Amino acid sequence: MANFYAVSRDACKAIVAEAAEISGLGQRLKDKVKTYSKGMIRRVLLSRALMMRPKLALLDEPTSGLDVVHAFHVRRIIQDYVKEHGVTVLLSSHNMFEVEFLCNRIALIDEGRVLAEGTPREVKSYYKAQNLEEAFMEATKLGWWLT
Amino acid sequence: MAGGLRNLIVKEIKELPRDPKILLGMVFMPLIIFPVIGAAMNISTTAVKESLREVSMALMDLDKGPMAESLIMSFKALNVNLVEIEASTLHEALERLQRSNVTTLLMIPLGFSQNLTSGLRAELAVYSVVRSLSLSEEVRASVANAPISAYENLLVHHAVEEAWPDRSPETVLDPISLRSFVAVKGRFFEAPPEALKGIFLSQSCGLPMVIMLMLISAMQIAATSIAIEKEEKTLETLLTLPVGRLSILTGKLAGSVVAATVGAIAAMIGMNYYTSSLFSFVPAGSVDLEALGIVLSPTAYVLLGVTMFVTIVSALALAVCVAIFSENVRSAQSLVSFMITPVIIPFLILMFADIDVLPLAVQAVLYVIPYTHSIIASKAAFLGDYFVVLRSIAYISLFTAAILYATGRIFTTEKIVTARITFRKLRVKK
Numbered sequence: 001m002a003n004f005y006a007v008s009r010d011a012c013k014a015i016v017a018e019a020a021e022i023s024g025l026g027q028r029l030k031d032k033v034k035t036y037s038k039g040m041i042r043r044v045l046l047s048r049a050l051m052m053r054p055k056l057a058l059l060d061e062p063t064s065g066l067d068v069v070h071a072f073h074v075r076r077i078i079q080d081y082v083k084e085h086g087v088t089v090l091l092s093s094h095n096m097f098e099v100e101f102l103c104n105r106i107a108l109i110d111e112g113r114v115l116a117e118g119t120p121r122e123v124k125s126y127y128k129a130q131n132l133e134e135a136f137m138e139a140t141k142l143g144w145w146l147t
Numbered sequence: 148m149a150g151g152l153r154n155l156i157v158k159e160i161k162e163l164p165r166d167p168k169i170l171l172g173m174v175f176m177p178l179i180i181f182p183v184i185g186a187a188m189n190i191s192t193t194a195v196k197e198s199l200r201e202v203s204m205a206l207m208d209l210d211k212g213p214m215a216e217s218l219i220m221s222f223k224a225l226n227v228n229l230v231e232i233e234a235s236t237l238h239e240a241l242e243r244l245q246r247s248n249v250t251t252l253l254m255i256p257l258g259f260s261q262n263l264t265s266g267l268r269a270e271l272a273v274y275s276v277v278r279s280l281s282l283s284e285e286v287r288a289s290v291a292n293a294p295i296s297a298y299e300n301l302l303v304h305h306a307v308e309e310a311w312p313d314r315s316p317e318t319v320l321d322p323i324s325l326r327s328f329v330a331v332k333g334r335f336f337e338a339p340p341e342a343l344k345g346i347f348l349s350q351s352c353g354l355p356m357v358i359m360l361m362l363i364s365a366m367q368i369a370a371t372s373i374a375i376e377k378e379e380k381t382l383e384t385l386l387t388l389p390v391g392r393l394s395i396l397t398g399k400l401a402g403s404v405v406a407a408t409v410g411a412i413a414a415m416i417g418m419n420y421y422t423s424s425l426f427s428f429v430p431a432g433s434v435d436l437e438a439l440g441i442v443l444s445p446t447a448y449v450l451l452g453v454t455m456f457v458t459i460v461s462a463l464a465l466a467v468c469v470a471i472f473s474e475n476v477r478s479a480q481s482l483v484s485f486m487i488t489p490v491i492i493p494f495l496i497l498m499f500a501d502i503d504v505l506p507l508a509v510q511a512v513l514y515v516i517p518y519t520h521s522i523i524a525s526k527a528a529f530l531g532d533y534f535v536v537l538r539s540i541a542y543i544s545l546f547t548a549a550i551l552y553a554t555g556r557i558f559t560t561e562k563i564v565t566a567r568i569t570f571r572k573l574r575v576k577k
Contacts, residue, residue: 003154004388048384 005052019051022077039070046074050081059091063098071098078102096133106132108139115139151390152397159372159402166371174413177360181417202290205232205252207240212260214269221298222253227290229253241274251275251291263302271295331530355522358455359494362462362518365407366483366490369463370470372399374479383564392558396467403463447528450536454528457540458521461547462490468554472566493519497526517546 002019006012020029023043033041042062049057062078063071079102082089093099099106100120108116108123116123116139120132129135204222206229208215222229230249234240237254244252254272262269273291307316328335376382385395466483473479493516502510502523513519520539527535557563 001388004151004390 001048002051015051019047022047022050022081024073024077037070039066039073042066042070042074043077046077050077050087053085053087056088056090059089061093062091063093063095075102096131096136100132108132108136110140151388152394155390155394155398156401159398160405162372163368163402163406166375174409177410177413177417179417202226203228203230203249204291205230205240205244205247205249207232207234207237207252207254209257210255210259214260214263215255218255218259218271218295218298221301222291222294225294225297227294244274245276250278253291355494355498355525358458358518358521358525359490361407361410361455361459362490363487364410365403365459366462366466366486367480368406369399369403369466370473370479370483371476372402373467373470374473374476377473378475386564392563393555396554396558399467400460400463403466404459407459407463444531446533447531447536450533450540451525451528454521454524454536454540454543457543457547458518461517461543461550462486464547464550464554468550468557471554471557471563474567489516490518492516493522497522517543 002012002015006015023029023046025040025043028036028040033044036044046059046062049059059078063074066074075098078089078091081087089102091099091102104119106118106120106123107114116126116135118126123135124130124132127135127138129138204227206219208219208231219229232240232243232252234243240252240254252274254274256270256272259269259271273295275289303320304316307314307319311319326337327339329338329340330336373382376385386392388395465486469482469486470479473482493513496505496509496513497519502513502519505513520542524536524539527533527539557566
């Protein structure tokens with residue numbers, strides 16, 4: 001994959017080294033992918049997407065189905081990478097706490113329609129919600145029968 | 148862009164040996180299976196030959212006369228060992244024959260010599276025990292025929308020589324000498340037509356069979372490689388790469404061509420061993436193919452190579468085009484299995500008949516199928532009919548261009564990710 005982006009052999013090696021560092025898999029990188037857990041595969045895929053320092057990375061539910069440890073690692077990779085390299089990440093997630101933790105700007109989308117847009121603080125205050133989950137419930141009125 | 152395409156081709160080739168189906172099914176199977184079948188056939192035919200090298204027959208000589216003696220000599224001259232059976236009656240002799248491991252009994256009845264010397268018809272009896280329905284048993288049972296007919300020939304020659312001492316026996320027994328001439332590529336050669344027919348069949352069937360085998364496996368590889376990308380969701384990743392989508396398509400086709408070529412070489416090596424084992428007992432023909440000009444000239448080789456190349460590319464493009472609409476590897480393979488039918492049908496029909504002798508409707512259908520032209524071209528190449536070969540190449544190339552255009556169009560749209568043909572919709576809901 002690095003070959004597609006690298007202009008020279010050295011650049012290719014540097015990209016691969018960066019991917020290895022991002023994944024944080026250490027010596028396990030030498031093992032076959034089929035022996036990896038779901039979380040390890042997700043870390044490899046994430047490092048593959050970020051290794052060439054894209055201006056914009058699209059991440060579709062990067063932590064779905066992962067255990068706490070791997071989800072924690074994946075979130076930390078995204079957070080650190082954005083800070084260090086100024087990469088923009090467009091992330092989709094059903095986990096509102098993850099969204100609140102990671103994102104600077106958010107959009108609440110329901111059935112293909114954008115219901116609200118802004119910083120997490122703006123959206124929460126607009127819906128007078130404690131957190132983004134409550135804001136989402138308010139925006140979509142999905143929980144009306146519970147009240 | 149060129150570097151991107153090179154990377155894609157390298158990626159596709161690297162992925163080939165990782166798929167055990169390709170390595171086992173396309174390379175190892177033909178390399179192992181064909182020689183094993185050939186060796187098995189060879190073992191059995193060698194065993195038959197060995198068993199016939201020293202054939203024993205039981206003998207019951209009731210005549211004991213000079214003619215019986217000379218008959219026994221002719222058996223010995225042909226390496227047939229005659230063992231005198233000790234029995235007083237024929238019934239007893241036959242019972243002993245059935246208990247022994249000898250298959251055949253030659254019975255020379257009383258008066259055999261006297262009948263022959265006095266110009267009467269003499270009788271001989273051969274009793275064979277068939278213990279199994281195998282080729283070797285059949286050959287053993289008929290082992291008495293050759294020495295008896297040799298002895299008969301000898302008697303006839305003697306009789307003719309006595310009757311016409313001034314003439315050669317051949318002028319009486321075989322008064323007409325027939326010489327057959329066959330025209331090949333406009334030149335006449337002395338050879339029996341049936342000998343040439345066999346050569347044409349072996350020359351014209353061999354290459355189409357390799358083409359067919361190669362096409363079937365190449366189509367499956369190409370379809371599988373697209374389906375794997377779709378199943379494992381790596382197609383989307385491929386589409387994000389900074390390379391054109393047509394490069395991705397070219398990479399897929401190139402990978403499949405490499406796999407098909409390796410597979411074809413393996414199949415050819417295996418088949419070559421298989422056929423050489425199978426026909427090892429057939430004596431080499433007296434017809435010199437080189438003298439007849441039924442060998443491929445360098446031009447024919449090049450044209451055949453081009454034919455095979457365009458044929459493979461067209462089949463691959465068709466397989467990739469179909470695989471785009473698959474959901475997973477299984478559905479891709481079932482879709483491709485439908486595509487294999489037009490590859491097999493022309494091969495089966497044209498193996499036995501020339502296209503010109505077929506009904507017009509069948510000819511029309513066959514001419515539409517591009518793989519018919521591959522077989523026609525391979526036959527024409529042996530006869531040096533380059534116009535037919537070039538015409539076939541042109542047709543297959545046009546077909547390939549059309550399919551590649553259609554595949555390219557699909558590849559450059561989002562249909563590559565979303566297109567699906569599901570069999571679920573066809574199911575009747577209960």
